[in-house]
Amino acid sequence: MSRHQKRLSVPDSWPVERKTAKYTVKARAGPHGEAGVPLLIVLRDVLGYVDSTKEAKYATNEGNVLVNGEPVGDVRRPIGMFDILGFEEREEFYRVFPDEGGRLALTPIDEADADGKLGKIADKRQVPGGETQLQLHDGRNLRVDDGAEYSPGDSIVIDWDGEILAHFVYEEGALVTAVQGQHAGEVGEIEEITVIESSAPNTVSVDTDDGSFETIDEYVVVIDENFVGGDAGTASEEASGDSREDEGGAEE
Structure with missing residues (x-):
């Protein structure tokens, strides 16, 4: 090859x-x-x-x-x-x-x-033994004792020992960055999440300093203000x- x-x-x-x-x-x-x-x-x-x-x-x-x-x-x-x-x-x-x-x-x-990396929760499921397995956007998997507080779309920061350092909930008002699509790289707060009752993807409206944009929810990742510090x-x-x-x- x-x-x-x-x-x-x-x-x-x-x-x-x-x-x-x-x-x-x-x-x-x-x-x-x-x-x-x-x-x-x-x-x-x-x-x-x-x-x-x-x-x-x-x-x-x-x-x-x-x-x-x-x-x-x-x-x-x-x-x-x-x-x-x-x-x-x-x-x-x-x-x-x-x-x-x-x-x-x-x-x-x-x-x-x-000391840790952010991951977007792509899916979660129950595994034998009662634990919940969180599947992240980059292919990593993490098992937690109680998965009730975590949902697909949320973001977590995991340290190098597999411990969760932070949890950012995917909800209206959350700070997000677009990582795909024509608005990739833009940062803003979620104004509205629209659930589509069909096979079409859900959409999200994001309010930015320069206006707003709409994209599919798969394209945004929840972050906090520390992720946009620096240059x-x-x-x-x-x-x-x-x-x-x-x-x-x-x-x-």
Whole structure:
């Protein structure tokens, strides 16, 4: 299977320039599906911490790059929405967050806020033993003793030991960000949730500082004000998008 991805066909969420070279690196299979951005692109093109695949491999092999609290040794590991990146030697930490237009961007956060990752509850079900299993948007599963307080659409923050640090309820008045659709990256409060009595998806109206928008409920994630602190989007705007290529004509 090819290790390269044509730039013109990368997902809209990828923070890469499309016309500087024909190819870019391809993410391995893993969390976030096709929207997952290879770690190499984040390290090289977004943050500018390395200039080549070789340097990126050296950094990861030294255990200097943390993703969701764990050292990562694979430069093609997919990075996606709400992942936490840590660079302890630099004392720098980032949350992956959508900027306007839906591109993945890096929001600088404090180390104290880098101890857990947000997940949207996609489904919940009873499992043998009386526990409730919460299925999250990124494929993670979590079992809780009492699932009555949790509902699909809610968001939770889970630390690296699997403990729930925070719970944000999906309801009118909740702060949300759109992560897909034409309003991706916009943040506002839910004004109204409309339940459609058919196979069509439910919709949600969101009130923002610049007006309002309507989208399907699958496209929004409940957050709190801490998720929009800092200068979201700055890291992605600084992406170099240069055209380093290997001998085969594909960017490496």
